[in-house]
Amino acid sequence: MIPAPFEYVRAGSLDEACRVLAEAEEAGEDVKVLAGGQSLLPLLRLRLAYLSALVDVGRLAELRGVEDRGDHVFVGALTTHDEVLRSEVVRELVPLLALATATVADPAVRHRGTFGGSLAHADPAGDLPAVALALDCVFVVRSDEGEREIPASDFFVDYLESALEPGEVLVGVRVPKLGPGWGFHYEKFHRTAQSWATVGVAAAVRLGEGVVEEARIALTNMGPTPVRARAVETALRGVPLGSSDGERLRQVCDLADEGASPPADLHGDPAYRRHLARVLTRRAVVTAGA
Amino acid sequence: MTEQLDAGLVAERIAESDQLSAPSGDREIGRARRRKEDARLVTGRTTWTDNIQLPGMLYVTFLRSPMAHARITRVDTSAARARPGVVAALSGRDLADEQGSLPCAWPVTEDIVIPDHPPMAVEEVRYVGEAVACVVATDRYAAADALEEIEVDYEPLEAVVDMTEALTEGSPKVHETGNRAFTWRFAQGDVGAAFRDAPIVVERDYVQQRLIPTAMEPRAVVATTDGDSFTLYSATQIPHVLRVMLAMTTGIPEHRLRVVAPDVGGGFGSKLQVTAEEVLALLLTRRIGRPVKWTESRSEGNLTVHHGRDQLQRIRLAAERDGRLRAVQVELLADMGAYLMLVTPGVPLLGAFMYNGIYKMDAYDFTCTGVFTTKMPTDAYRGAGRPEATFAIERAMDELAHELGLDPVEVRRRNWIAHEEFPYTTVCGLTYDSGNYEAATDRALDLFGYDTLREEQARRRAEGDPIQLGIGVSTFTEMCGLAPSRVLGSLSYGAGGWEHASVRVLPTGKVEVVTGTSPHGQGHETAWSQIASDALGVPFEDVSVLHGDTAISHKGMDTYGSRSLVVGGIAVLSACEKVKDRARELAAHMLEASAEDVEFADGSFRVRGTSQGRTIQEVALAAFAAHDLPDGVEPGLDAETTFDPDNFSFPHGTHLCAVEVDTETGGTTIRSYVAVDDVGAVVNPLIVEGQVHGGIAQGIGQALFEEAIYDAEGNLLTTTMADYLVPTALDLPEFVTDRTETPATSNPLGVKGVGEAGTIASTPAVVNAVVDALRPYGVRDVRMPCTPERVWRAINSGTSGASGVSEASEGSHGSGAPQSSQGSRASEGFEGGGR
Numbered sequence A: 001m002i003p004a005p006f007e008y009v010r011a012g013s014l015d016e017a018c019r020v021l022a023e024a025e026e027a028g029e030d031v032k033v034l035a036g037g038q039s040l041l042p043l044l045r046l047r048l049a050y051l052s053a054l055v056d057v058g059r060l061a062e063l064r065g066v067e068d069r070g071d072h073v074f075v076g077a078l079t080t081h082d083e084v085l086r087s088e089v090v091r092e093l094v095p096l097l098a099l100a101t102a103t104v105a106d107p108a109v110r111h112r113g114t115f116g117g118s119l120a121h122a123d124p125a126g127d128l129p130a131v132a133l134a135l136d137c138v139f140v141v142r143s144d145e146g147e148r149e150i151p152a153s154d155f156f157v158d159y160l161e162s163a164l165e166p167g168e169v170l171v172g173v174r175v176p177k178l179g180p181g182w183g184f185h186y187e188k189f190h191r192t193a194q195s196w197a198t199v200g201v202a203a204a205v206r207l208g209e210g211v212v213e214e215a216r217i218a219l220t221n222m223g224p225t226p227v228r229a230r231a232v233e234t235a236l237r238g239v240p241l242g243s244s245d246g247e248r249l250r251q252v253c254d255l256a257d258e259g260a261s262p263p264a265d266l267h268g269d270p271a272y273r274r275h276l277a278r279v280l281t282r283r284a285v286v287t288a289g290a
Numbered sequence B: 001m002t003e004q005l006d007a008g009l010v011a012e013r014i015a016e017s018d019q020l021s022a023p024s025g026d027r028e029i030g031r032a033r034r035r036k037e038d039a040r041l042v043t044g045r046t047t048w049t050d051n052i053q054l055p056g057m058l059y060v061t062f063l064r065s066p067m068a069h070a071r072i073t074r075v076d077t078s079a080a081r082a083r084p085g086v087v088a089a090l091s092g093r094d095l096a097d098e099q100g101s102l103p104c105a106w107p108v109t110e111d112i113v114i115p116d117h118p119p120m121a122v123e124e125v126r127y128v129g130e131a132v133a134c135v136v137a138t139d140r141y142a143a144a145d146a147l148e149e150i151e152v153d154y155e156p157l158e159a160v161v162d163m164t165e166a167l168t169e170g171s172p173k174v175h176e177t178g179n180r181a182f183t184w185r186f187a188q189g190d191v192g193a194a195f196r197d198a199p200i201v202v203e204r205d206y207v208q209q210r211l212i213p214t215a216m217e218p219r220a221v222v223a224t225t226d227g228d229s230f231t232l233y234s235a236t237q238i239p240h241v242l243r244v245m246l247a248m249t250t251g252i253p254e255h256r257l258r259v260v261a262p263d264v265g266g267g268f269g270s271k272l273q274v275t276a277e278e279v280l281a282l283l284l285t286r287r288i289g290r291p292v293k294w295t296e297s298r299s300e301g302n303l304t305v306h307h308g309r310d311q312l313q314r315i316r317l318a319a320e321r322d323g324r325l326r327a328v329q330v331e332l333l334a335d336m337g338a339y340l341m342l343v344t345p346g347v348p349l350l351g352a353f354m355y356n357g358i359y360k361m362d363a364y365d366f367t368c369t370g371v372f373t374t375k376m377p378t379d380a381y382r383g384a385g386r387p388e389a390t391f392a393i394e395r396a397m398d399e400l401a402h403e404l405g406l407d408p409v410e411v412r413r414r415n416w417i418a419h420e421e422f423p424y425t426t427v428c429g430l431t432y433d434s435g436n437y438e439a440a441t442d443r444a445l446d447l448f449g450y451d452t453l454r455e456e457q458a459r460r461r462a463e464g465d466p467i468q469l470g471i472g473v474s475t476f477t478e479m480c481g482l483a484p485s486r487v488l489g490s491l492s493y494g495a496g497g498w499e500h501a502s503v504r505v506l507p508t509g510k511v512e513v514v515t516g517t518s519p520h521g522q523g524h525e526t527a528w529s530q531i532a533s534d535a536l537g538v539p540f541e542d543v544s545v546l547h548g549d550t551a552i553s554h555k556g557m558d559t560y561g562s563r564s565l566v567v568g569g570i571a572v573l574s575a576c577e578k579v580k581d582r583a584r585e586l587a588a589h590m591l592e593a594s595a596e597d598v599e600f601a602d603g604s605f606r607v608r609g610t611s612q613g614r615t616i617q618e619v620a621l622a623a624f625a626a627h628d629l630p631d632g633v634e635p636g637l638d639a640e641t642t643f644d645p646d647n648f649s650f651p652h653g654t655h656l657c658a659v660e661v662d663t664e665t666g667g668t669t670i671r672s673y674v675a676v677d678d679v680g681a682v683v684n685p686l687i688v689e690g691q692v693h694g695g696i697a698q699g700i701g702q703a704l705f706e707e708a709i710y711d712a713e714g715n716l717l718t719t720t721m722a723d724y725l726v727p728t729a730l731d732l733p734e735f736v737t738d739r740t741e742t743p744a745t746s747n748p749l750g751v752k753g754v755g756e757a758g759t760i761a762s763t764p765a766v767v768n769a770v771v772d773a774l775r776p777y778g779v780r781d782v783r784m785p786c787t788p789e790r791v792w793r794a795i796n797s798g799t800s801g802a803s804g805v806s807e808a809s810e811g812s813h814g815s816g817a818p819q820s821s822q823g824s825r826a827s828e829g830f831e832g833g834g835r
């Protein structure tokens, strides 16, 4: 569990981080940003990744913190999972983020791992990418060349691959407040309390008189990227959530895995995951609407 | 400000809380003492092997085979040797002349095949993870980097991963001699007759999946030499056995080899081994002349710590229509892995006399075939053989109950040995000295609320609740306290089962107990202090316990098989008695009385009927000064005992588990768990409680979470803790525990041992509960671990939910029962309950 040698640079400012990354890119070096290290360091230690240098952004206060900005909440990339969980602003204004973050790993990992790191890592088994996708978050990204914004729907490109270009640092994420009438739930199915999701469902539901008016649903670990369950979202419109109409809801939620391409691993084969996605979507919707 | 974690403070807290848990009477035995070793263990102010730093220390890393089976055609270490900081880079060939073969101390049959087992592979690798080369460097980093510079060419050979296939004619061979290591049989009574016209026959196949013992402390070894003598520090549970075995393996004379087990963070059998790394560390320090250290990573450990379980079990019960057993027949295939390690072949045989459980019957037949595969060798893992036996019989008893439409507790009642029948010699010839299955079971049923839960179960079934409730029973016993030496001899084991202790009262009256047991989490320092304190009438705080270093504790058989208290603790007691007898003689001399007139109470010797007395501390000082000793009495106050038990001990208990099964996802949640154990007399209830809790957790791990999975090419897929799932407190219910106390009659303390009880009992209780929940779906088995996916598949197909790489032989699940009551008792009103 000893990584291969690499250079280590602690960035004193965001500008410096961007500059170092740009120089490294020019020199053709394999460089990555280091945040909480909870995903990157295991890869290095297992020698599944070899890098020439790490640029540690861990001390950059400018990347840290949660701010209410009117129609959205801005969450700095370096905000740790634990800080997200403790934030009143998050809990009250974008509760889905808090609900999902509470299921991430264990307290030790949550104290080091960061919100931005979880997203930049683009692990489809991570719990937060699905939340970002469901809420249509906007990613604010900086490089030597300036700042740009990436919508969540474009951010997750492939397994462990985001739309971040080499040289780009994720500054933070705009998490839209959905406004009144919305309910939220993150339904995670995993084998032990601290293991990764076999499947997870992030759901936001707006009800009017017991009937779904609008829904946003995204799935964790149902493909190489998080998956937006558009078919269910559409079909849910007008569906009552009362228990007497359980059958209709069931049928609608059976569309949950449409367009998904779930992986096969030790915790479940694709068929089982598809089944789980349907069941968990129904549960997530019911709880979100309650 | 937050308080600093401080050893002194912790010790103070522990002392404070001891004041609160005041003793019942003034005896130490039976008192819930906080463990005196914990302050240093939990604050880390202690010596774990990896903490040891010696001048000039070098670090070892091993290059491990990525192939399950291959011929090594070339190893080139030259590039590694050229790297900075590298002192040596060696292949198996470089060590071939001196490395010997790792020992197997349990040749269970005359014709057993014990293949040569070089610590570092020379010609051929036979499992993924086998060491093929090593680097010795001035720091860990240099050693790890240089490893990547070693070139190895392999000529692939076929992997052998499935035991059943391994025994077929055309199977590729793990060793030239073939894949069968041995077949061992034990039969009593007329089994043929018992089955021939049996009204009920239940036949089931169970899979004991392969497990990875996951001790909190990884393995670590430090070896050093002064050019003449050698010292090996190892995270081992068997320093004494290790010393003998290493001397035999390496040729280092035993008297010039000292083995030290510093504080060791858990073993569960995985550190009951003579490992390749221990042997190689010694060879490297001998070759290089400098101290070397090796510490494994968790992933390295998953590959190369010996694994546990891995058996295919076929169990057949013959029974009367009223449920009374006639006979039990067992056929096992036991996966040895690629080689036979210290007690590999003996592990399944530790269960050979246990498939009858607590039940009476006339005939018994047990056969076990050990099979070689290209996987990490298996060996002892908490319970070793007995969890497997208990699982099979307790699962099968539930099946019998189901076939007969009887309550599973009732079937057990009709068969178990009644309290008044003890001592009872079982069909296997073991004499269970004591037990009270009625009392433990009644207490457990009571605590559990059995009838209420059964009612709830019926209601959920009737309503077709997607969350179904299952109730599992396990009435277990085990043979532990390993072991009477003559019995071990009769089973061809390579050593005895005695234990040694010496006790010395120092000139100032303080007491040192030297024990041959080797605690690695069990709390012997506390428990042995309690025993000595009572026996010698000295304060608990005045006793210290020394262990784990062959230079200090010169004689011992170490810790495993729930033996330490029942064998080692009795040795301590007996040595204390000898000390007391010597002290009495001296006290009598000091008091000018005859020894018969001197009585001992509360730490003082008194002449009967007078107030004249001497404390044991005064006697100790006099014995030290030796100015005035009676003729023939030696100076000093000390004694030693080596104790060899007459019999095993037989803890028992009843464990009940209620599991909620989410039939939509296959998820299981343990709702309640009750354990009533009878471990005989209890020296320290807190320690017993801890052992029971940990044991249950580990047994639940097997039932629901853990499995070492190899793919068809022999690659281990569960090399990290993200894949090999070990439950934490968050995954476990509150355990409700209680005890009944039926003292063992085989030792003066009446103790039975508790180290493995929880693990042995809990696995079948949990799986019985899962299967019970799913009976309405026609499910009669779920393969362990009962993962959500397997449970879901079982519900949807009415089978065991088996799938994937390590498939059990299908098609052999047929019940021989002429009266099979397939289907369900309560399937009416059950939605979607079809098969």
Ligand SMILES: Cc1cc2nc3c(=O)[nH]c(=O)nc-3n(C[C@H](O)[C@H](O)[C@H](O)COP(=O)(O)OP(=O)(O)OC[C@H]3O[C@@H](n4cnc5c(N)ncnc54)[C@H](O)[C@@H]3O)c2cc1C
Pocket (backbone or CB within 6 Å): A032, A033, A034, A035, A036, A037, A038, A039, A040, A041, A057, A077, A078, A103, A104, A105, A106, A109, A112, A113, A114, A115, A116, A117, A118, A120, A121, A125, A126, A127, A128, A164, A168, A169, A170, A171, A194, A195, A196, A197
């Ligand atoms: C035992 C364990 C269990 C876990 N369980 C879960 C779980 O159940 N659910 C879950 O969602 N996660 C889980 N995680 C992952 C955890 O959430 C990590 O915090 C997260 O994946 C990565 O965050 P980090 O800050 O540690 O990122 P790092 O490991 O530092 O980086 C991860 C990747 O993101 C890049 N990166 C990080 N920050 C930036 C940035 N600001 N700009 C550009 N690139 C950046 C890095 O270059 C790297 O490629 C677990 C981790 C562990 C160790």
